[in-house]
Amino acid sequence: MSPKQQRGAATVERALAAALSVYAREGEQGLTVGAITRAGALSPGSLYHHFGNLDGLVHALVQRWLERLLAPLATALLEADSARDGVRAAVRAYLGFVREQPDAARLLHSATADRHGMAHARELRDAQEARLSPLAAWLQHHVATGELAALSPSLLESLILGPVVATARRHLTLGDTDLDEAARELPDRIWAAVRG
Structure with missing residues (x-):
């Protein structure tokens, strides 16, 4: 795996961990792009790049x-x-x-x-x-x-x-x-x- 692929995989892991953490704390209503990006120290662009949107x-x-x-x-x-x-x-x-x-x-x-x-x-x-x-x-x-x-x-x-x-x-x-x-x-x- 190239360094770029490793960074991408790490970003996906952080996003998924952050999303579960936000869901556990705040429930469905708290599951927003902003809350997830803050919890995972991610940019909104990286979330959209890897998942397309919140539903993804x-x-x-x-x-x-x-x-x-x-x-x-x-x-x-x-x-x-x-x-x-x-x-x-x-x-x-x-x-x-x-x-x-x-x-x-x-x-x-x-x-x-x-x-x-x-x-x-x-x-x-x-x-x-x-x-x-x-x-x-x-x-x-x-x-x-x-x-x-x-x-x-x-x-x-x-x-x-x-x-x-x-x-x-x-x-x-x-x-x-x-x-x-x-x-x-x-x-x-x-x-x-x-x-x-």
Whole structure:
């Protein structure tokens, strides 16, 4: 990587870190070009150069943290010895991400990310295709072996992750949900809903 490319990569990193920091402190309403450039010691021109506009920056930020959520979740699922162990591992990996990265989790479970996801659903899915295809294949394999219920991968994904996402949102917004309790209770209750 040339020095110019290194400087560009460092600028992108600073911008993304600043955007998450601003979002964590001030929420969606505080997520402005001015706030981000001040927090990251960036020029507005560099932000526009690398991201095009504020929506482009939000897109890159959501993509980054979605990848960082999906990577350990996929690893946990794919390394499991059985479908049941995979469901348990995936639930615990997701909740572990929420515990370890609360600011990023708040962003990913926010109305900002929901609107962005609705507007860019296909693009987000395509960008994560390399990560999602093995997960769909894992689901299909375990349906074929009879370990998982004979449902479509999208419905199985909803049954497995839906309760986890709802628990994460409640924990992040209301703070009345214990992640340790969720990690103990949800895996077997979800397994009961999806087992073959």
